[in-house]
Amino acid sequence: MAKQNGYHESVATETATTDLTPAPGEVDHVALALANSTYLLPKHGRVDLLATPDATRAWLAAVGLAPAAADVRELCASRMRQLRTHVRALLEARVDNRPAPPESLEAVNAALTSVPSASLLQYDEERRWHRAAAHPVTQLVDRALAVIAADLADLLTGPDGELVARCGAPSCERVLLRTHARRTWCSVRCGDRVRAARSYARRSHESDSAPATA
Numbered sequence: 001m002a003k004q005n006g007y008h009e010s011v012a013t014e015t016a017t018t019d020l021t022p023a024p025g026e027v028d029h030v031a032l033a034l035a036n037s038t039y040l041l042p043k044h045g046r047v048d049l050l051a052t053p054d055a056t057r058a059w060l061a062a063v064g065l066a067p068a069a070a071d072v073r074e075l076c077a078s079r080m081r082q083l084r085t086h087v088r089a090l091l092e093a094r095v096d097n098r099p100a101p102p103e104s105l106e107a108v109n110a111a112l113t114s115v116p117s118a119s120l121l122q123y124d125e126e127r128r129w130h131r132a133a134a135h136p137v138t139q140l141v142d143r144a145l146a147v148i149a150a151d152l153a154d155l156l157t158g159p160d161g162e163l164v165a166r167c168g169a170p171s172c173e174r175v176l177l178r179t180h181a182r183r184t185w186c187s188v189r190c191g192d193r194v195r196a197a198r199s200y201a202r203r204s205h206e207s208d209s210a211p212a213t214a
């Protein structure tokens with residue numbers, strides 16, 4: 001729950017005028033959140049939540065994959081953006097019922113197997129017996145990539161795989177889980193935009209076909 005709230009808050013503060021609420025499914029699937037971490041907004045153009053190391057750190061912290069003070073360099077940010085390209089390609093292949101692009105499978109599997117994802121048994125004076133991932137700060141992004149890749153693999157092979165869909169709003173690229181049949185838009189913003197366009201089209205059609213009063 002804390003993770004969900006943190007995500008809303010940080011996205012809202014990071015991108016004051018260009019924020020979108022998380023698409024349905026993002027809170028449960030970090031792979032969807034990664035895929036949607038860049039998007040097009042009418043009048044704003046492209047928003048990229050991983051555009052810089054600072055932005056990437058904020059995004060990783062918001063989804064619970066790194067401490068807020070993590071040391072994130074440009075190389076890390078660029079590796080996140082690369083994985084995003086492949087995650088998107090695989091999600092889109094699933095949506096369109098196409099075969100998986102081999103290079104994207106390879107990239108996701110490389111991320112999946114590059115670090116052990118199991119939490120190791122650890123002991124120290126302060127915390128005594130505990131389990132924690134064995135990752136120095138430099139491996140933090142490796143671990144984040146592995147967690148995202150594992151989530152994508154679970155999503156695409158599990159029951160939710162059938163529910164992956166593209167937002168129905170024109171020019172919106174975000175993906176979502178259609179957790180009920182009438183869920184078509186990624187956000188209230190997209191739904192409102194489509195409804196406004198439809199009512200505009202209807203009004204101009206009505207005024208075109210209205211009989212002349214003169």
Ligand SMILES: [Zn+2]
Nearest residue numbers: 167172186190
């Ligand atoms: Zn949308």
